[in-house]
Amino acid sequence: MNTPNSSRRSLLKFGAAALPLAALGAVLPVSARAAESSAAASPAGPVLRMPAETDRHTRTFMAWPALFSVWQNQLSAVRRDIANLAYEISRFEPVVVLARPGQAADARYYCGSGAYHAIDVLEIANDDLWIRDFGPTFVVAPGAIAGVDTNFNGWGKTGTAYYQPFANDAAAAGTLLAEYGVGRVRAPFVGEGGSLETDGDGTLLATVSSLVNPNRNPGMSQDQVEQALKSSLGIDKVVWVPGLAGQDITDCHIDCLARFTAPGRVLLDQPGPGADAKWVAVYNEAKRVLQNATDARGRRLEITELPGPDRTLIRGRGKEFLSSYSNYYTVNGAVIAPQFGDGYADGVAYAILQAKYPDRRIVQVGIDSIASGGGGIHCATQSQPAVPGAV
Secondary structure, three states: OOOOHHHHHHHHHHOOOOHHHHHHHHOHHHHHHHHHOOOOOOOOEEEOOOOOOOOOOOEEEEEOOOOOHHHHHHHHHHHHHHHHHHHHHHHOEEEEEEEOHHHHHHHHHHHHHOOOOOOOEEEEOOOOHHHHHHOOEEEEEEEEEEEOOOEEEEEEOOOOOOOOOHHHHHHEEEHHOOOOOOOEEEEOOOOHHHOOOOOOEEEEEEEEHHOOOOOOOOOHHHEEEEHHHHHOOOOOEEEEEOOOOOOOOOOOOOOEEEEEEEEEEEEEEEEOOOOHHHHHHHHHHHHHHHOOOEEOOOOOOEEEEEOOOHHHHHOOOOOOOOOOOOEEEEOOOOEEEEEEEOHHHHHHHHHHHHHHOOOEEEEEEEEEHHOOOOOOOOOOOOOEEOOOOOO
């Protein structure tokens, strides 16, 4: 499916307003254009918004780790982690795993047995497993869905020690959307899905360090980046926390730091014993900002801390090992969360997540190989939300 891209200028002209369906024109699928034509209440049509992750999903997308040059002797182990994660998610909803054509057979072998819902392997070239960041970020309205391509540029790490190949990943969002007949919109900013956390009610959490950064958006001020986020994701208010640039590959994504469990309610990742002092400072600053923030509807944020594991109990896993319980993923009827082998901290995380998601099962999964690469369950998944009002 070939669809024209909305230009940066045409998206930015909406300013702080949410993106209306009429702005997308021909890039929308038939269902979206039908919804637009029936929207008499507003000249612009219904608003496309990034939904909460807790909204119902049609499927989960994942990606098969492709490159030995990235993972070295961990490649087989991280592939086993991905296959196990796909299996656990398949207990609750369908899963689609992107894989290079030459690696698809291996992906099918690893993922192919015992699934509850389908695990399909889709032959689309990729470089790594972090589909949260290079895959499309979906926006929906009654009867409509579109995919926002956030212009993945390898986290802006070209020319740094963190660089890894990303050309295939950068092209994957458009290919994936065409495969499913979903209209593609190019975002008026450069970023990643892991840098975007919304309550589905008009509020977005984001770190300054990952988005207002010349390695993604040179020449753009924080206000300009904020306007771009609002216009393309249907956001009314952005709550910015500082984050920390240059100390990990993502420049401190929000999905390892703070997550909405519901409108007005935030889980804040609290570094565990043995954590580096710089990440403790990031947590303290984020806590201060969130305690003084209100959301798009004027609510003060209710903050619950989610303590991390004792890093001294999980030694030998590398300095990039992501020991963040907040990098969990909500699926239909469940929360898929990491466990790190600190029995006490794993149990506390389970209890907190169960209290915050009382209507969902909490499924804890070992992800040591994935986490050794600096990411987690949320980083390795991307949800396609169900279309509101669809039968």
